[in-house]
Amino acid sequence: MSRLGPRDLLDVGLVGIRTRKLRAALSALGISIGIATMLVVTGIPASSQADLLRTLSALGTNTLQAIPVPDRNPPVTLPEDAPAMVARIGPVLTASAVANTHSVIRRNDRTDPADGLGLTVLAGKANLLTTVNGRVRTGRFLDATSETLPMVVLGSVAAARLGLAGLPVGGAGPQVRIGDQWFTVIGILDSVPLSPDLDRAALIGWDAARRLVRFDGHPTVIYLQAREDQIEAVSAVLPATIDPQKPSNVQVTRPSDALAAKRATQTSFSALFLALAAMALLVGGIGVANTMVIAVLERRSEIGLRRALGAHRGQIRAQFITESVALSAMGGIAGTLLGVAATTAYAWWRAWPLVIPVDAALAGLAGALLTGAVAGAYPAMRAARLMPTEALS
Template sequence: MSRLGPRDLVGLGLVGIRTRKMRAALSSLGIAIGIATMLVVTGIPASSQADLLRTLSALGTNTLQATPVPDRNPPVLLPEDAPAMVARIGPVLTASAVANTHSVIRRNDRTDPADGLGLSVLASKANLLTTLNGRVRVGRFLDATSESLPMVVLGSVAATRLGLTGLPFSGTGPQVLIADQWCTVIGILDSVPLSPDIDRAALIGWDAARTLTHFDGHPTVIYLQAEEDQIEAVSAVLPATIDPQKPSNVQVTRPSDALAAKRATESSFSALFLGLAAIALLVGGIGVANTMVISVLERRSEIGLRRALGAHRGQIRAQFITESVVLSALGGVAGTLLGIAATTGYAWYQSWPLVIPAGAALAGLAGALATGVVAGAYPAMRAARLMPTEALS
């Protein structure tokens, strides 16, 4: 018999599939279920992981806070240009600051001037909310226009203590007294988990604070967001950047404990993916191997006839391995589509971001082909060992 070309080999490999369609479909179904299971057990945890990591990121995994070292005499003052210097650090994405004006906020002029309701009045940079992942509940935050005007934004607790739960849809907002100056409330914030002190504060613009209060321009807290994988490096250089003359006067918070949790989560999920994928492929491969062994037993006459017509053992092995690979490939494609559909539906139901690991999909298809080769190896060798007289008897 002449040498078989690739097209002839594929044609022979498809003979068993075409003549036993139901068995071929059931065999491919085993692989399809295995690959679909692999994608589901990687895609759903990956989508859940993405949602978890998004939640952890909102807790400040890439956020640092710098303050003067407390209890120094005289008190430590951070340089006025410190926020701008911090923003120039390469991995820093955004930097902002607040400063205590040591002023009192009152609802009206009939309130005792000494009663500040436990609230602080802070000078704020216009990008503070972005840096702290904060949100405005009603109204708007300070911007380049309003930061020099007598306008104020209230934290969630501050608004409640001042008896303000909302703002009018149109017209001028309510007014409060800050350092005996009337200021218009333009916004109320939701709670800010990264800095609870903001919840109990009234925020006025940096320039407005200089005009309305005795604010000297020195920040008391500097916030920053940096590239997450560089957060430790930024923390190390931050004191010297803020105060080059006396870096020991600067106290920097450690990276959030949520960052360690986030990294541990990434590691544990990766190990889980590998274990579940291996089990899924093993189950599918056993199903294909079982089908191919039965196929060899049922096709003894066909094998004997081909051997009698001149087919050598290598061609017989190639025929059955090709059939096994085609069965596995069909199951792999079907399983990939099924797994993607199932993962998409579940992620949508849970309101998670959809994550289909491309590596898992490609590995699933490659694994299906490899499984076909391995699963078909023994049946192919068994078929090749059959002698023509034994197979035709």
């Protein structure tokens, strides 16, 4: 029995597409719209999700704080080396600390020595700003040099209460009085959403606080960022790491509510993607199946002639399945390009990060081919069952 090689089978399978170009284009258009819809309904929500997750991440989904348990008698203090110990925990990305120096800050030496304007003077580490996702509005933050000198960085509320709207460009900054020492203001922070207490604080270097305001070296708040998938594990070991002798003296904030919201968002979006993608492929498959059934009815004489000339049923089935798969492949490629273009344009318009789900695009193409094979199966079997005399009549 004669066999059709792959190339001959492809030529025969594309006959219907070449001879009925308009119908083939309309059939491919049906499945291309389905695939484009799948990419759009996955790509646009994925881009929106990326923007939402970026916003949630900025709220500190991977951040923890540790403080001494309040209202203990005598008051609890954290060990001096606690920040360094926390930084050694495997999943921890960065750790920093602040400490209340119990000093008073004043605009000058003529104001009431007891009037600190409700502001707190904190000793801070140089990596504090990175750890709490803070930003400097004007000037600069503490560094290795300024940590040892009488320099101060003000929170946004602290700067407003001290009457400092900004810093001079290129000149020496204003000075404020902390305790009995003058400090030069080198920076003003933007509001810090992760730690609003820093908005009402004046931050001085750790070493400068020890030397100039009689700071005892014990941190009062430890901040850390850890890998998000390990945040609960880090929270569990944090008290024993900070104070191995008395872990019950350490209070750790639970992971941010934003983390739970972020995980719930990821789950709900994933379920939505799957449902919409399945619906789009179903619609495209029905369109291809309908086209192939009509093609069999219209090409009965062609089928009969091929059978009369010696084509067996398997070759007839292969011809129509090849045509169906080719139609679906054309639609899948066109739909993928159309979906990517539409998603890119919409993400650019909304200023979202562009996310093209590669797995969705590949799954769409594979699904288009599978849909074409399934959609063409019944018409192909129906065509193969036609007897030559019946088809030619």
